[in-house]
Every structure is written in structure tokens, then in C-alpha cells.
Amino acid sequence: MLTASEMDYRPYISYDRAELLVRIQMHLDQARYQHCLRVEQTAIDLAEKYHADVKQAGLAGLVHDYAKQRSNSEFKTVILDEGFDTRLLEYNNGIWHGIVGTYFIERELGITNSTILNAVRRHTIGAPEMSVIDQIVFIADYIEPGRDFPGVEEARKAAAKSLTDGVQYELKNVLLYLVENDSKVFPPTIESYNAWLPTKGD
């Protein structure tokens, strides 16, 4: 078992993990920062189990919520100035912090690896096609040990069975949760859900 504190992310950043932690803490409150550490470790564990790149998984997990606590006005400025799809303006931080958050990660943390940035980009709503690292970060965020919601144990069991099961369970249950609570659904979420549906008869 690898632990996060042993990780050397210098293939992807020019400074060490200790400095990265300081930079992340500057922008997050304690609860959110601790969540990021747990997602990092969960992503490392999943990467080990499924023979994926533990450094990419751990680093993407660690930074996935880096932009979560930026202001709405900061996100809106970036969406308008950096050429993001302006339909994003109809949504909120829940959608922005992944898709638009990569802008802050690249500029402020100097991470340019596309596998890592894509995993951050896709960690909230998934995507029709997801790399193994995308899948790991998407799942790790949902099942990290601090999570406690109805269904989290089933989500953990699904992820233990396969990454595909983990992604399918999460997409379905995130969507059910939104609709049951009369919450707006960002339309690309449906593209992810449709693409990952289990084949009938599975």
C-alpha cells in the first residue's frame, strides 16, 4: 500500500508535495483541504488496485477541488475572458469548479499534463469517454472515507468490483439525487449517463 505522503509528483510539478500542500491550503478551508487529501489517497489506492499510474491519479485527486472556493465573479470572469462555453454562466460553482477550475490549476500550480487536467475537468459530471485516471478521480471523490450519504456503501462496493461499475453507479445515483431534489441538471451530465449505461441484459 502506497501512502500519499511518499508520493513524488515532480514529473508534473517543479516543486515538492510539501509545497503543493501549502499552495492548496491557501485557497481552501480545512474541511475541503482534508477532503482533497482523502481523495488523493483513495485515488492512489484505486490506481494501485487497477494498475494505473499512481502519480497521475494521486496528483489529480489532490488538486481536483483546488478552485472550489473561488468566488462566482472570479469564475464568471474566466468563463467570459478565456473562451469557455457561455452556457456555463447559467450554472454554478458545482459545475464550474471542475470544468473551469483547470484554468486556475494550470496557471497557479503550473500543472500542464492533459491526463491530470482532464481528470479534474471531468470529476463532477464525468464524460462519455473517460480515461482510467478520469474514472479513478471521479470515483475517489464520491467514495473517499469521509463521505457519508445514502448509497455510499453500494458505491464503494461497485468501485471494488470494477471501475466501470463504480462510474455507472455514481452517474446513475448522482442523477437520481438531482431529480429527486428538483435540482437543475447540467445537460452534458445526460451524455455521460447515456454513454455509461449498462448494456441491457448485463
Added chain:
Amino acid sequence: MLTASEMDYRPYISYDRAELLVRIQMHLDQARYQHCLRVEQTAIDLAEKYHADVKQAGLAGLVHDYAKQRSNSEFKTVILDEGFDTRLLEYNNGIWHGIVGTYFIERELGITNSTILNAVRRHTIGAPEMSVIDQIVFIADYIEPGRDFPGVEEARKAAAKSLTDGVQYELKNVLLYLVENDSKVFPPTIESYNAWLPTKGD
């Protein structure tokens, strides 16, 4: 209370209701034909209650499933030859019979009124903006007296409260049903759902 058998649809068709019934029966089995008659009556009742045009509502209700039993190959040919969005090809009769069904209704039944055709077009997945006739047909199809599914009584109560409540209830529950059953969701369904969400705090 108006009954369907009294209706004169000749503002919209050049022949009488008796002939229209014969034409519809030619293309539907008995169960589906009886459903159409019940949707017609339910749409008339809703139109009376909500002070809408009873002829438009009744006629749209009567013909809403006119194309329901055409073959997949017939639909595919029409989608390709008549300039429909080719993404429709990824879906099935459940989506086609409303959106593409208007082609058959216009050509074979001679109905050209856009209010009626739109109501047929939108009866399966709704739309972000729906006319009163759209709403009536959408609801009538869901709550006609032959319907029996978990939630149909709540749907009837919602429709008795207001058309808006009826549409909201139906969009939410159709979506929940699809996701609970691991069924593909036609993406525009989400545009309808989002647009009709109750304002938080209602």
C-alpha cells in the same frame, strides 16, 4: 361536460370525426386506438377546465399516437429524407412517434395547424416552452383513465391543481422512471425538465 363524440374538428380537417376515427384505426391496434380516444376525452376535459380551445386539444389528443405503430425502417427513412436531426437515429419509436409522427399526420390526415402539430411533437418529452395545448396533451397522455402506474394518482392531483403542476410532476417522474430503470434519456428531455423546475421556495 363536452364529450368527444360531439366534437366537430372540421376547422382543422376537411372530413368529419367519424372518418378520422376510421383513418386512425387503420394504423393502430385496438388497445392503442382506445388509448387515443381516452386521451382525446381527457384533453377536452382539461381544455374545458382551463379555458383552452377544446377542438385543438381534443384533436391533438386523438391523433397524438397516430404514428406509434409505424416500423422503425419507416421512421428512419423519414428522418433521413425529410431533414430531421439525424441524432434521432440513435433513439427509438418512443422518441420518434411524436417528433417524427407529425410528418405522417400532416401528410396522411391533412392536419396542418401548427398548434396541433406542436402538441403532438412535444407530447413525449415536453419542451422548455409549451403552449397551453401542448401542456394539455402532454398531461392527458399521462393521466388518461386507462393509465395505471405508481404515481398516476399524484399526477392526476397535480393536473387538477394547475397545468404547471401537472407538467412539472410528469417531467420529474418520467425522468426518475427512466434513470431508475437504466434507460437512455433523450438529451432534450433535460432541457424540458430544467426549464419547468419549480422555483426553489415554492
